[in-house]
Amino acid sequence: MKQILIFTLLISFAIVAKSESKGKIEIPLRFDRYYNYDEVNEALKALNKAYPEMTKLEVVGKSEEGREIYALTINNSKTGEASGKPGVYVDGNIHGNEIQAGEVCLYYANMLLTKYGENEKVTKAVDRNAHYILPVVNVDGRYHFFADAHTPSSSRSIRIPKDDDNDGLFDEDAPDDLDGDGSITQMRIKDPNGEYKTDPDDPRILIRVEPGKKGEYTLLGSEGIDNDNDGKLNEDAEGYLDPNRDWGNNWMPRYVQSGAGNFPFSGVGIKAVSEYIMNRPNIIVAFSFHNSGGMWLRVPSDKSIIIDPSDIAAYDVIGKNAIKITPGYVYHASLDLYPTYGDSDGQLFFNYGIFSFVGELFQQEQQTYREKTDKPAQRSEESGRRGANPDEAREQMKFNDHLAQGEMYKEWLTYNHPLMAKLKLVVGLK
Numbered sequence: 001m002k003q004i005l006i007f008t009l010l011i012s013f014a015i016v017a018k019s020e021s022k023g024k025i026e027i028p029l030r031f032d033r034y035y036n037y038d039e040v041n042e043a044l045k046a047l048n049k050a051y052p053e054m055t056k057l058e059v060v061g062k063s064e065e066g067r068e069i070y071a072l073t074i075n076n077s078k079t080g081e082a083s084g085k086p087g088v089y090v091d092g093n094i095h096g097n098e099i100q101a102g103e104v105c106l107y108y109a110n111m112l113l114t115k116y117g118e119n120e121k122v123t124k125a126v127d128r129n130a131h132y133i134l135p136v137v138n139v140d141g142r143y144h145f146f147a148d149a150h151t152p153s154s155s156r157s158i159r160i161p162k163d164d165d166n167d168g169l170f171d172e173d174a175p176d177d178l179d180g181d182g183s184i185t186q187m188r189i190k191d192p193n194g195e196y197k198t199d200p201d202d203p204r205i206l207i208r209v210e211p212g213k214k215g216e217y218t219l220l221g222s223e224g225i226d227n228d229n230d231g232k233l234n235e236d237a238e239g240y241l242d243p244n245r246d247w248g249n250n251w252m253p254r255y256v257q258s259g260a261g262n263f264p265f266s267g268v269g270i271k272a273v274s275e276y277i278m279n280r281p282n283i284i285v286a287f288s289f290h291n292s293g294g295m296w297l298r299v300p301s302d303k304s305i306i307i308d309p310s311d312i313a314a315y316d317v318i319g320k321n322a323i324k325i326t327p328g329y330v331y332h333a334s335l336d337l338y339p340t341y342g343d344s345d346g347q348l349f350f351n352y353g354i355f356s357f358v359g360e361l362f363q364q365e366q367q368t369y370r371e372k373t374d375k376p377a378q379r380s381e382e383s384g385r386r387g388a389n390p391d392e393a394r395e396q397m398k399f400n401d402h403l404a405q406g407e408m409y410k411e412w413l414t415y416n417h418p419l420m421a422k423l424k425l426v427v428g429l430k
């Protein structure tokens with residue numbers, strides 16, 4: 001499934017690359033482009049300035065690289081102190097690459113403030129509850145995702161250097177933007193024994209050859225050279241310490257949970273965010289936004305954990321209402337996907353008594369050019385492997401051509417790769 005995600009998520013990232021033109025941020029906020037790290041902060045300051053009576057802007061803490069993590073409280077002081085009201089906590093972008101989540105949080109803040117007094121339900125929600133909004137948890141990740149050439153999954157980590165290949169060097173060989181276009185794309189090499197060939201219907205698409213048949217290409221992974229001359233490509237990029245495997249509840253070391261650090265809360269920013277939530281015991285419900293899948297997930301994320309049926313019943317009320325307002329999304333427990341340890345929703349529920357949800361934004365199935373979009377494309381186990389489902393790839397290419405105006409695909413380029421001396425290596429975006 002990951003490979004296919006890499007393909008489709010490029011739509012968003014192509015748009016990101018074009019969103020760097022700076023303009024004055026005005027209220028109401030506009031959502032016609034993504035905000036980089038500085039602009040998210042400017043947007044929060046602009047909301048705070050426009051609604052001084054209703055908002056409070058605080059620095060929750062600082063990241064590994066010293067960036068500020070901001071939270072905006074929305075509360076109508078005329079109806080009481082924030083701490084005396086049931087609190088709603090909303091955050092996003094704990095994974096640095098999952099930038100849409102930050103925009104969702106800004107949208108939430110913008111909607112509550114601009115529709116207050118105009119929309120009855122919003123007015124009630126603002127008068128009755130305190131809202132704590134933290135759009136970007138992984139501030140270093142968001143910063144680097146915009147500032148550096150990226151893949152759909154780069155800059156996801158907490159920015160603590162880690163020696164992924166145990167060679168004594170830290171983060172020494174990340175992918176490189178060989179053609180300088182701002183994106184880290186895929187490399188392929190001509191190979192009569194390769195697993196891939198071009199699609200006869202659309203030469204832009206690579207399809208997997210049947211077992212035993214000859215192909216045309218081998219895929220070499222992400223764009224990059226061997227920066228440390230150890231014979232391996234791109235083997236030690238930034239991190240990787242997963243900010244959503246760093247929380248204390250049900251934390252497991254790296255041999256159980258990949259992405260875990262040396263101890264819980266080893267990320268200074270994560271620790272600060274956890275303390276911010278812990279210090280607000282009035283928070284009763286929390287939503288943390290991620291990419292992707294179109295899901296509302298509740299605890300637990302590990303089947304060894306039993307939850308009181310009355311708590312599940314409370315979760316179900318919220319979860320079932322959540323899917324009503326997000327057509328196509330599903331609601332279920334995290335453990336139905338795969339077990340995870342040391343994630344934030346477990347910390348919030350089991351340690352802080354908060355009904356915590358994960359909102360997985362964005363659905364690949366919606367990136368189609370089919371006339372009927374009510375039924376998602378049939379997907380098999382195999383379909384996750386690149387080139388395994390040519391029909392889906394063709395569908396995505398139509399989507400690229402007609403809806404994304406070609407921004408999802410880049411023509412293959414020729415590149416003389418130093419590691420493949422004298423071999424012609426072709427670099428392209430998929």
Ligand SMILES: [Ca+2]
Binds near residue numbers: 165167172
């Ligand atoms: Ca290394």
Ligand SMILES: [Ca+2]
Binds near residue numbers: 179181182184185
């Ligand atoms: Ca590139």
Ligand SMILES: [Ca+2]
Binds near residue numbers: 165167169173228
């Ligand atoms: Ca190395």
Ligand SMILES: [Ca+2]
Binds near residue numbers: 225226228230232233
């Ligand atoms: Ca290397």
Ligand SMILES: [Zn+2]
Binds near residue numbers: 095289
């Ligand atoms: Zn995530």
